[in-house]
Amino acid sequence: MKILIVEDEEILRKVLQEKFAEEHFDVKTAVDGGAVVPLVKSWQPDLVLLDIILPKQDGLSVLQELKADADLRSIPVIITSNLGEDEKIKQALKLGAVDYLVKTQHPVQEIIDKVKHHLLQGK
Amino acid sequence: MSLPATRQISKKLFGLIVVSVFSVELVIMLVLKKFLDLTSFSAGLVDAILLTAAIFPILYYFIFKSLAHRNAYYQALAGDLEKFKLAVANASDHITITDADGTVLYVNKGAENITGFKAREIVGKKVGSKDLWGGGMDKAFYAKMWKRIKTDKKVFVGEVNNHRKNGEPYIARVSINPILNQAGAVVFFVAIERDITKEKMIDQAKSDFISLASHQLRTPLSAMKWTLEAFAGDQGLTAKHQERLRDLYVSNERLIALVNDLLNVSHITDKKIVAKKQTADLAKTIKNLLETIKVNADKKQQTLKMKISLKAAKVNMDIVLFGETFNNLVSNAINYAPAGARIDITLSVSGQNYLIAVHNDEPIIPVADQAKLFTKFYRSLNSQTVNTAGTGLGLFIAKAAAEANGGKIWFASKAGIGTTFYFTVPKK
Numbered sequence: 001m002k003i004l005i006v007e008d009e010e011i012l013r014k015v016l017q018e019k020f021a022e023e024h025f026d027v028k029t030a031v032d033g034g035a036v037v038p039l040v041k042s043w044q045p046d047l048v049l050l051d052i053i054l055p056k057q058d059g060l061s062v063l064q065e066l067k068a069d070a071d072l073r074s075i076p077v078i079i080t081s082n083l084g085e086d087e088k089i090k091q092a093l094k095l096g097a098v099d100y101l102v103k104t105q106h107p108v109q110e111i112i113d114k115v116k117h118h119l120l121q122g123k
Numbered sequence: 124m125s126l127p128a129t130r131q132i133s134k135k136l137f138g139l140i141v142v143s144v145f146s147v148e149l150v151i152m153l154v155l156k157k158f159l160d161l162t163s164f165s166a167g168l169v170d171a172i173l174l175t176a177a178i179f180p181i182l183y184y185f186i187f188k189s190l191a192h193r194n195a196y197y198q199a200l201a202g203d204l205e206k207f208k209l210a211v212a213n214a215s216d217h218i219t220i221t222d223a224d225g226t227v228l229y230v231n232k233g234a235e236n237i238t239g240f241k242a243r244e245i246v247g248k249k250v251g252s253k254d255l256w257g258g259g260m261d262k263a264f265y266a267k268m269w270k271r272i273k274t275d276k277k278v279f280v281g282e283v284n285n286h287r288k289n290g291e292p293y294i295a296r297v298s299i300n301p302i303l304n305q306a307g308a309v310v311f312f313v314a315i316e317r318d319i320t321k322e323k324m325i326d327q328a329k330s331d332f333i334s335l336a337s338h339q340l341r342t343p344l345s346a347m348k349w350t351l352e353a354f355a356g357d358q359g360l361t362a363k364h365q366e367r368l369r370d371l372y373v374s375n376e377r378l379i380a381l382v383n384d385l386l387n388v389s390h391i392t393d394k395k396i397v398a399k400k401q402t403a404d405l406a407k408t409i410k411n412l413l414e415t416i417k418v419n420a421d422k423k424q425q426t427l428k429m430k431i432s433l434k435a436a437k438v439n440m441d442i443v444l445f446g447e448t449f450n451n452l453v454s455n456a457i458n459y460a461p462a463g464a465r466i467d468i469t470l471s472v473s474g475q476n477y478l479i480a481v482h483n484d485e486p487i488i489p490v491a492d493q494a495k496l497f498t499k500f501y502r503s504l505n506s507q508t509v510n511t512a513g514t515g516l517g518l519f520i521a522k523a524a525a526e527a528n529g530g531k532i533w534f535a536s537k538a539g540i541g542t543t544f545y546f547t548v549p550k551k
Contacts, residue, residue, distance in 0.1 A: 009346060083337075084337070086399070104344050104383075107352050108353065109352070
């Protein structure tokens with residue numbers, strides 16, 4: 001399974017990449033919002049893990065672009081952010097995210113389990 | 124006609140009556156003179172004059188005294204009305220008076236200052252029209268507002284998006300009061316608006332700052348959290364290494380919890396708690412919460428005993444807020460009760476509410492601490508001895524969450540009985 005991890009914080013990106021690779025996922029990463037849509041178009045991941053506060057383009061506007069594209073809208077997107085306000089969560093879910101995980105509230109293994117759960121649901 | 128003018132006419136009339144009476148008396152005396160001698164005539168004339176002179180001042184006093192009192196009353200009233208007129212005219216808030224159809228009859232200086240429109244541009248037009256400062260809300264908003272003030276004849280209070288004459292948008296808190304006549308029909312509306320744009324901007328700036336600060340704090344905390352988890356899973360670590368990693372992980376989790384608590388507290392202080400209510404079963408919600416929290420009780424060999432005397436307890440509440448209150452109270456009981464203790468959780472009915480109680484036999488809360496227990500950052504001395512890690516925010520948050528859900532929270536703590544925390548949730 002192919003997973004795109006969009007995370008500008010190096011340490012977080014490193015841990016996620018390592019742990020998903022251990023779970024036998026094919027992992028690519030992106031460090032800014034501007035790179036996401038072209039990469040998703042070219043690589044067609046099975047799921048995107050998307051941060052919100054990103055350089056060049058914020059995660060919610062990236063999400064909006066992905067969902068507006070007929071070829072890309074079916075790819076599930078999970079938001080992983082440390083912004084925990086209800087309004088942000090509602091906004092992300094309204095834009096089409098399948099889940100919203102506040103990073104400090106979930107061990108890495110839970111993130112992995114959520115990804116597996118949504119991939120299974122997608123099938 | 125004004126009262127002074129009326130009084131002048133009354134005085135003239137009185138004077139006329141007096142002169143007329145004297146004149147009639149004189150005529151009568153002149154007629155009687157033919158039949159009376161001069162002495163009797165003169166005596167009679169003097170008597171008549173004296174009698175009239177005695178009676179009329181008395182009459183004058185009683186008639187004009189009441190008039191004088193009424194005059195003083197109306198002058199005082201006119202003075203008060205003048206004060207009110209000056210107060211309204213010069214108030215800094217925007218005050219508009221319209222007829223029952225919303226046509227402006229009067230605006231004060233405050234309205235001119237806030238909107239930028241002059242009174243002559245406003246009077247005679249429909250209030251809230253796009254030509255003036257209104258039209259910034261959707262149709263449904265205005266329909267709801269008009270229904271409330273005109274059909275229901277009740278006061279409307281709300282926030283509206285307006286614009287000044289120069290196009291600059293602003294936010295106003297508006298209160299529209301229908302004024303009814305004796306028949307109960309609306310004759311006027313009085314609208315008072317306050318420009319709250321600056322307050323809103325400050326609130327937004329605070330909110331943005333807190334959001335950013337919490338995000339910036341949480342980022343390195345989540346990096347540490349996940350790195351420690353990854354580290355703990357690495358091969359070749361000794362038991363000592365694992366222990367140190369666990370200590371680091373626990374400290375990091377405490378920091379994460381503190382940031383969460385501080386964020387909650389800032390929301391509470393800014394009055395941002397908005398309960399998102401949904402139908403829930405209290406008994407089921409409590410059981411679910413206990414399943415998670417039981418892990419902490421097990422570590423101290425404590426027993427969580429749930430007593431529910433109800434088959435169903437359907438409520439309309441914010442489940443997350445309920446969890447904040449419940450978890451704080453049960454966590455406190457677990458943290459402060461000794462190892463092996465039993466903690467009782469009961470759910471029962473109390474009038475129009477459901478009552479949840481969390482009880483532990485010990486410790487007792489010192490009397491000196493009881494009054495301040497729900498205040499921010501307050502930690503009693505014995506709590507600091509038992510659990511140095513607490514932030515002093517848990518009960519503050521628990522109280523705010525319980526009240527946001529429409530309930531109350533209180534406690535009782537006495538030697539020989541134990542400590543019980545109570546909170547309520549209104550029945551559906």
